[in-house]
Amino acid sequence: MIATAQHVAPGESAGDPLPGDFILTHGGELFSRLIQLGQALRYTGADSPYTFWNHTALIVSEDGALIEALGAGVRRSTLAAYEPTQYTIVRIEASDADRREMAAFAEHWIGAEYDWATLVSIALSLLTGAELSFGFAGQLICSGLVARAPERTTVIFEEEPSHVMPAGLAKLFGVHPPDPPLPKGRPATRT
Numbered sequence: 001m002i003a004t005a006q007h008v009a010p011g012e013s014a015g016d017p018l019p020g021d022f023i024l025t026h027g028g029e030l031f032s033r034l035i036q037l038g039q040a041l042r043y044t045g046a047d048s049p050y051t052f053w054n055h056t057a058l059i060v061s062e063d064g065a066l067i068e069a070l071g072a073g074v075r076r077s078t079l080a081a082y083e084p085t086q087y088t089i090v091r092i093e094a095s096d097a098d099r100r101e102m103a104a105f106a107e108h109w110i111g112a113e114y115d116w117a118t119l120v121s122i123a124l125s126l127l128t129g130a131e132l133s134f135g136f137a138g139q140l141i142c143s144g145l146v147a148r149a150p151e152r153t154t155v156i157f158e159e160e161p162s163h164v165m166p167a168g169l170a171k172l173f174g175v176h177p178p179d180p181p182l183p184k185g186r187p188a189t190r191t
Contacts, residue, residue, distance in 0.1 A: 002093040007086070007178035014089040017059045017079060020099040020153075022146045023066070024053040024170055025087040031071075039167040041126040050167035052177040053088075056146045060103040067106040069142040074112040090173050094153050101152035106145060115139035115162070122163050133160045143169055 008014045035054040043050050057068035064079035118135035125132045147157060147164035157164060
């Protein structure tokens, strides 16, 4: 799937988002740092820059509505919540019908629980090298939600989509971090 990336600095906004596009962002909180450390076990060498990101969310409307999976579960948010921090919008090529399918898929999951078991599964896979995959049906992590949405198009992942990490999405779509010095801003409001 072809995509372009637009790095958005703190205080700015990404114009003209479309359903099915997604954002990659990064935080400095403890849990965010742990995600980056875990990703660094898989993405090394030339792939290490992709570990810059530790969160992702799917855009589901042209007005910037997002659906994202956080510790409190899958919920609706907006791009405006991310304006205080740096984020990167990944604009994919997809038909209007595919975009509607991706948005409908994400909307279906609003209210689902965050899948802590999948995180444990990913961690065990990273630490042992074994290809373990387990989790709970009806629960998602942020990147699993975003990775499963493009499956409604022509995207096929080489790994279990529920185990795709933000770095995996960045690598698949060829999204490199913005050039330093990076104005990080303050973390997005995540209620």
